[in-house]
Amino acid sequence: xxxxxxxxxxxxxxxxxxxxxxxxxxxxxxxxxxxxxxxxxxxxxxxxxxxxxxxxxxxxxxxxxxxxxxxxxxxxxxxxxxxxxxxxxxxxxxxxxxxxxxxxxxxxxxxxxxxxxxxxxxxxxxxxxxxxxxxxxxxxxxxxxxxxxxxxxxxxxxxxxxxxxxxxxxxxxxxxxxxxxxxxxxxxxxxxxxxxxxxxxxxxxxxxxxxxxxxxxxxxxxxxxxxxxxxxxxxxxxxxxxxxxxxxxxxxxxxxxxxxxxxxxxxxxxxxxxxxxxxxxxxxxxxxxxxxxxxxxxxxxxxxxxxx
Amino acid sequence: xxxxxxxxxxxxxxxxxxxxxxxxxxxxxxxxxxxxxxxxxxxxxxxxxxxxxxxxxxxxxxxxxxxxxxxxxxxxxxxxxxxxxxxxxxxxxxxxxxxxxxxxxxxxxxxxxxxxxxxxxxxxxxxxxxxxxxxxxxxxxxxxxxxxxxxxxxxxxxxxxxxxxxxxxxxxxxxxxxxxxxxxxxxxxxxxxxxxxxxxxxxxxxxxxxxxxxxxxxxxxxxxxxxxxxxxxxxxxxxxxx
Numbered sequence: 001x002x003x004x005x006x007x008x009x010x011x012x013x014x015x016x017x018x019x020x021x022x023x024x025x026x027x028x029x030x031x032x033x034x035x036x037x038x039x040x041x042x043x044x045x046x047x048x049x050x051x052x053x054x055x056x057x058x059x060x061x062x063x064x065x066x067x068x069x070x071x072x073x074x075x076x077x078x079x080x081x082x083x084x085x086x087x088x089x090x091x092x093x094x095x096x097x098x099x100x101x102x103x104x105x106x107x108x109x110x111x112x113x114x115x116x117x118x119x120x121x122x123x124x125x126x127x128x129x130x131x132x133x134x135x136x137x138x139x140x141x142x143x144x145x146x147x148x149x150x151x152x153x154x155x156x157x158x159x160x161x162x163x164x165x166x167x168x169x170x171x172x173x174x175x176x177x178x179x180x181x182x183x184x185x186x187x188x189x190x191x192x193x194x195x196x197x198x199x200x201x202x203x204x205x206x207x208x209x210x211x212x213x214x215x216x217x218x219x220x221x222x223x224x225x226x227x228x229x230x231x232x233x234x235x236x237x238x239x240x241x242x243x244x245x246x247x248x249x250x251x252x253x254x255x256x257x258x259x260x261x262x263x264x265x266x267x268x269x270x271x272x273x274x275x276x277x278x279x280x281x282x283x284x285x286x287x288x289x290x291x292x293x294x295x296x297x298x299x300x301x302x303x304x305x306x307x308x
Numbered sequence: 309x310x311x312x313x314x315x316x317x318x319x320x321x322x323x324x325x326x327x328x329x330x331x332x333x334x335x336x337x338x339x340x341x342x343x344x345x346x347x348x349x350x351x352x353x354x355x356x357x358x359x360x361x362x363x364x365x366x367x368x369x370x371x372x373x374x375x376x377x378x379x380x381x382x383x384x385x386x387x388x389x390x391x392x393x394x395x396x397x398x399x400x401x402x403x404x405x406x407x408x409x410x411x412x413x414x415x416x417x418x419x420x421x422x423x424x425x426x427x428x429x430x431x432x433x434x435x436x437x438x439x440x441x442x443x444x445x446x447x448x449x450x451x452x453x454x455x456x457x458x459x460x461x462x463x464x465x466x467x468x469x470x471x472x473x474x475x476x477x478x479x480x481x482x483x484x485x486x487x488x489x490x491x492x493x494x495x496x497x498x499x500x501x502x503x504x505x506x507x508x509x510x511x512x513x514x515x516x517x518x519x520x521x522x523x524x525x526x527x528x529x530x531x532x533x534x535x536x537x538x539x540x541x542x543x544x545x546x547x548x549x550x
Contacts, residue, residue, distance in 0.1 A: 178507075183500040265506035 018054040018077040046155045049079040084155035091145040094164045098172030099138040105176035106131045117182045124186045126194050130179050130262050133201055137254065140205065148212050150219050171270045179262050187263040194261055201257030208250035210236035215247070228293055241297075242305035244286040248278040249303055279303050334395040339452045341386070346445040348380040353438045370418065370425040370434070377434070381414050405524075410437070412517075413479055420495065421486045429485065433478030436471045443467060465536040472532065476525055483518055490514060 013027040049058040052068065054077045059068070068074065106127075110118045122128070178184065187193040214237045218227050231240045239246040255271040282303035289296050301308060352373055359369045384407050390396040391403050418430060447464040450456040490496075496510040 178500075178505045181500060181505070185501045185503050185505055188503060263503065263505060265504040 012073040013076065014073060015050070015076045015078050018049075018051070018079040021054075024078055046084045047081045049081050050076045051079065052076065054079075081157065083158035085158045085161055086155050087151045087153060088145060090156060090161045090164060091149075092142060093161060094168045095138050095141045095145065097165055097169040099135055099142070101169055101172045102131065102134050102138075102176040105173070105180040108180065112177070113182055120182075122180060122182075122184060124184060126186050126261065127179060127184060129194065129198065130258070133198070133258060133261065134176075137205065137258075140209065144209070144212055148216050150216055150221070152224055171266070171273075174266045175262075175264060175270060178264050178266055185263070187261070193263070197257045197259075197261035199257075201254055201261065204250040204253035204257060207236040207239070208247055208254060210234050211239075211247040211250060214240075226292060228289065228296060239305075240300075242300060244289055244300045244302050245278075245282040248282050249305075251278060252303075279308060282308075331395075335452060338390070338395060339449065342445045342449040342452065345380065345384070346442060346449055348376070348383075349438055349441040349445065352376050352380065353442065356434065356438065366428065366431045367426045370430055373434075374419065378414055378419065381410050381437075384410065406528075413482070416496070417483060417486055421489050423489050424482060424485045427482060427485050429478045429481035431478075433475050433482065436475035436478060439467065440471050440475070461539070465532075465540055468532050468536075472525075472529055476521060480518055480521060483514055487511065487514060 015024045015026075016022065017024055051058050052070070052075075058079075059076075105112060106121075108117050108120055187197075214232055214234070215229060217232075218229055219225060229240055231238045236250075237246070239249065243249050252271070252275050255267070255274060259267045259271050279302070286300070286302035355373050355376065356369060359372050360366065363369075387396070388400060388404050388407055391398050391400040396403075413433070418425060424430065443460065443463045447456070447460050450460055491511045494510075496508070496513075498504075498506065498508045500507050
C-alpha cells in the first residue's frame with residue numbers, strides 16, 4: 001500500500017527502519033513534504049509502508065501530520081513491503097488462465113485424454129452448456145475487472161500472483177478434466193436437474209453483477225470514500241437488507257448451480273473451498289463495517305442471511 | 309459504553325475468576341491427558357519388548373499391539389482441539405499435520421495393507437514413535453506439574469536428532485513396500501465412469517505422499533533444531549516476520 005503522508009506544519013520528522021530501528025532520515029522544521037524515498041528506483045512508493053508503530057498499520061496517503069498523534073518530533077517507521085504488483089494485473093492473469101485452460105480440455109487438445117479422442121467433442125449437451133457457463137463466468141469477471149471494479153488498494157505483494165494463479169488454474173484444470181472426459185456421466189436427474197441448475201446459475205450471475213455495479217456506484221471515480229451499501233431499485237440488490245457481502249452470496253450460488261449442472265465432485269470441492277475463503281473475507285468486511293459505521297443495519301449477516 | 313466504575317471492577321473480577329477456573333480446569337485436563345498418554349505408550353513399549361523377548365521374532369508383533377496403538381495414536385487427535393481452543397500454545401496447522409501423518413500411517417498403510425505388517429521398517433518406526441512419544445508426553449506432564457527433571461528436557465530436545473530421521477526412513481520404507489500391493493488390489497481407488505465424475509488412484513497418491521516428505525521433513529527438522537537452540541542454550545532466534 002502506498003504511503004506518502006502530506007505534512008503541512010512546522011515539526012521535525014524522523015524516519016526509522018521498522019526492523020533494525022536505524023535512523024533512515026531526519027527532516028527538521030517540516031513545512032510541506034510528502035514523505036517517500038526516491039533514492040533507489042527499486043523502492044517505488046507502492047512498496048513503502050510508513051507507520052507510527054513498527055508492528056502497526058500503515059499510514060494512508062491522505063493522512064496529515066497535524067492530525068496524527070505525534071509530538072514535536074514525529075517518529076515514523078519505514079517498512080519495505082516487498083515487490084508489488086497491481087490488483088488489475090493479478091485479476092486479469094488469474095481469470096484468463098481458467099478461461100483458456102477449460103477450453104483446452106473442452107476441445108480435447110492432444111496429450112490430455114487417449115489419442116483416439118483428440119479434438120473430438122462430447123456427445124452430452126450438458127458438457128457444451130457447462131463450457132458456455134464456465135467461459136461466460138470468467139469473461140464476465142475479466143470485463144468487470146476492466147470496467148466495473150474500483151479498487152481501494154493499487155497493489156498487492158508479488159507472491160500473491162503465484163499463489164492465486166495456482167489456485168484458480170489448478171482447480172480449473174481439475175474440474176475441466178472430468179467434465180470434458182470421454183467417460184463423463186451426465187447428471188442423474190437429467191434435463192430437470194440441468195434446467196434448475198442453469199436457472200440458479202444465471203440468476204446468481206445477474207445478481208453478482210448487480211452487486212458489483214451497486215458497489216461501484218457507491219464510490220465516485222478516483223475517490224476512496226467508504227459508504228454503507230443499500231438496496232437500490234434493482235431487485236437483485238434487495239439482498240443487501242439481509243447480507244453485508246451479497247456478491248459472495250451470489251458467487252456461492254453460481255458455483256452451487258454449476259456443481260448441480262455438472263454433477264462433478266471436483267466442482268463441489270472447488271465450491272466448498274471458495275465458500276470457506278469468501279466467508280473469511282465476508283466476516284472481515286462485516287466486522288470493519290460494524291467498526292466504521294455506528295448506524296450499520298443490525299439485521300445483516302456477513303454472507304448467508306441469518307446463518308453466517 | 310458508559311457504566312459506573314464499580315460495575316466495571318466487579319465485572320473485571322468476575323471475568324478474572326472465570327479465566328482462572330477455566331485455566332485450572334484446562335491444566336487439570338491436560339495433566340490427566342499427558343499422564344494417560346505417557347502410560348499408554350509405556351504399555352505399548354513394554355508389550356513390544358515382551359513379545360520380542362518371548363517369541364524372538366518381530367513377525368506378528370504388529371498384530372499383537374495393533375489395537376493399543378490404534379487407540380492411543382487416534383486419541384492424539386484431541387491435541388488439535390487443544391490448540392484450536394487455545395489451552396496449548398502451538399499452531400493448529402503444525403499439530404494437525406503431525407497427528408494426521410501418524411493417523412495416515414496407522415490406519416491407511418499399516419492397518420489396511422496386511423502384507424507389510426511383518427516388514428522390519430514397521431518395527432523401526434514403531435520403536436521410534438514409542439521412544440519419541442514417551443519422552444514428549446512425560447515432558448509435558450512434568451512441565452505442567454512444574455517439576456521438570458533436566459534429563460527429560462535433554463531427552464526431548466536431543467533424541468529427536470537421531471529419532472526423527474530414523475522414523476522418516478521407517479515410514480518411507482513401509483509405504484514403498486506397500487506400493488505393489490496397493491497397485492494390485494486397487495484399494496481406496498475410484499475409476500471412471502462413475503456418477504460423481506471423479507477418479508482417485510491411491511497408488512499415485514502414495515507416491516505423492518512419499519515425495520512430499522522431501523520439502524516437509526527438512527522444514528520440521530530445522531524447526532525442532534531451532535527450538536532446541538532456544539530452549540537448551542537460551543539463544544534468541546530472530547524469526548522472519550512477514
